[in-house]
Amino acid sequence: MDSRIQTFVDQAKTTFGLGNYYLHHHSLWRNVNHFNETSYTLCLEWFPNGTESDEDGSNPEGTAIIEYNVNTGKLETAIFVMGETYAQDGITFNSGTEEVIKWIEQETGLTYNEQFQIHKQTENEIEFRSFIDNTPISPSGMIEVKWNDKRQLIFFSVHGDFPTGDTVKRESYTLSLEKAKHIAKKQVKRLEYPSFEQKKLFAVYAFEEIYIKNDDQSTKPFEMLQDGGTSKKVNHILQWEEPISKAFFEREEIDLQEEITPVEAFACTPSPTTRPITEEEEKSCVQAVERLLRQEYPEDSGKWRVTNLHRDKKYLIATLRTDQHETRVFERKLSILLDPNSIDVVNYIDNQFMLEMYHSFEESGDVTVTQEEAYEKLKGLFELKPFYVYDDEEKQYVLCGKLDCHHGVNAETGEVVLLNDLG
Template identity: 85%
Template sequence: MDSRIQAFVDQAQTTFGLGNYYLYHHSLWRDVNHFNETSYKLCLEWFPNGTESDEDGSNPEGTAIIEYNINTGKLETAIFVMGETYAQDGITFNSGTEEVIKWIEQETGLTYNEQFQLHNETEDEIEFSAMIDGIPVSPSGYIEVKWNANRQLTFFSVHGEFPTDDQVIRETYNLSLKQAEHIAKEQVKGIEFPSFEQKKLFAVYAVEEIYIKNEDQSTKPFEMLQDGGTSKKVNHILEWDEPISGAFERKEIDLQEEITVNEAFSCTPSPTTLPITEEDEKKCVQAVERLLRQEYPEDSGKWRLTNLHRDKKYLIATLRIDQHETRVFERKLSILLDPNTMDVVNYIDNQFMLEMYHSFEESRDVTVTQEEAYEKLKGLFELKPFYVYDDEEKQYILCGKLDCHHGVNAESGEVVLLDELG
């Protein structure tokens, strides 16, 4: 075993009291965060002495899975399978929350009240989330710790982002809902919301979340953040005159990356951090168009290529139907390409997921206007401060997150909790 890995093995054995365990397996993998930074992880699987993996390949009860970030040398995960531990002189919390916090600070290098704060606490579990001066952040970070009846650690996980002081543009929050009224009106949108319980589509007015910048009240879209890796927005409608005969042959998707020890300990940037060039985009458009001409020959002009994204071994093209969609879930194609050859490897169409709505009862005629819906909802809007990472500033900036947990049934005019529609 490489001496650099052995150092982590020794550290884990000492820290977690694994005298009753043997190292069954170790592996390397890498991750790319929202800031396009590559981090390498070492995963150590320790089996209790005298045990082996089960017939189905699963780990035996009490297995210790310890994971370190090689870049920082810090602990990121410690899991004892099924909440059972055979550790001797391992991690035990006898003094309550403060002891847990001190241990987290020691293992992660994070500072309580500056970078993370208590989120939730129960008898045998405690959760923390990333904060800046008590204000939540996006993208965020989370820490979770669990222990058994003997107060022995059985689960620890830290993931996501915990901003440092130099990543933050600090401001005094001064936004109000009154100031944001003109934006709030525009964010009330009509959609069809599926109720799986009632097997029905409801026409509903709901608020599309948005961030409002504290500095100048300009807006920033609320986006569900995808995994790290270079992305490029594209706006290209795919059109053709002639289809291509013959079915496309799918290849198996393999997301496993072979990581060498030298790559990991030199923190070599992942290929997914490479830029997506104009030439890459051009070749991708050509390959995607060829696929559509084979598999969707009648769909010329219907699909729009909206995004390219590097992920693990692939370049992923996202396509959406080029029409106004009012349903919560819209039609989407994800096409995986080999970034070296720009050949399509496979694709995923979410049509199968949308077909479940075909049996749903359709929504009836809309009787409520958007203006009327806004008037019903305006007293229920929320505007909460958030520090949001800005890709242009390369820092976290102060915003207000505009949201509303209620909607208006567009048929009856009733104000409803959106969570209760499902």
């Protein structure tokens, strides 16, 4: 075993009181954050003495899974499987919340009230979220700590972003709903909302949440950010004259496991996914994707648009969306995986199977409410809350207002409804 890994093994054994355990397995993996920085994690799996893997390969009850960030030496995860621990002189919290916070600060190097605060708390668990000046951030960071009735640690996890001063553009918050109303009106949009309980599609005017920048009132779309790795926006409609009828595409099994060596990890070698996507790679990807569609979707010329290319572990992933206006909550999407070296398609994922579940739903009725009328009904229910949001262009967290609304308007009846109640 590499001596640097052995140091972490010894540290884990002492810190968590693993005298009744043996090291069953260790592995290395890496992650790329939104700053395009690569971090390496060492995962140590400790089995209770006298136990082995279950018949299905799962870990035995009481297994301790300890993960460290190799770059910083800080603890990232400590999980005791099934909430059972056989640790001796391990981590216990006998003095309450303050003791938990001090232990987190010691293990993570983060500072309470400056970078994280309590989000919610129960008798045996505390969840923390990342904050800047008492303002939530996006993408956010989260810390979870759980303990058993003996107040022994059984779960700890820290993940996400906890920004420091040099990545934050601090400002005084000046936005208001009055200033944002010209934006809010455009965000009220008609959708077909599925009710799984009633097996019906409802025509609903709902609010598409959006961020408004504090400094110039420009907008940023609310996005569920994907994992780190280089991305490139593309805007290319796929059109062809002739399909490819004779060729047969054979999918390869998707393998996301990376073989990481200690040399790579302890040198903090940048992941290949941080490399820029060149113009030549973009062109080759679009050509490869078009060839696939000519084989697998021969009748769809002009229907699909390549919107994004993204590096993810072993693959380049092209995201395609239909070039047709969709009013349903879930839209049609293709994810096409390409070998980054040969730029050959190896597999693809079509979400059509998810959308087919709505085919048996009762269709929505006639729309009797206009967008203007829906806006008037909803405008008193809009919310605008300050958020620090990471801006890819500025490479900083910038102050924004998150404009949102939890209600919608039934486009058939005009009734104002809570969107969560439609499911």
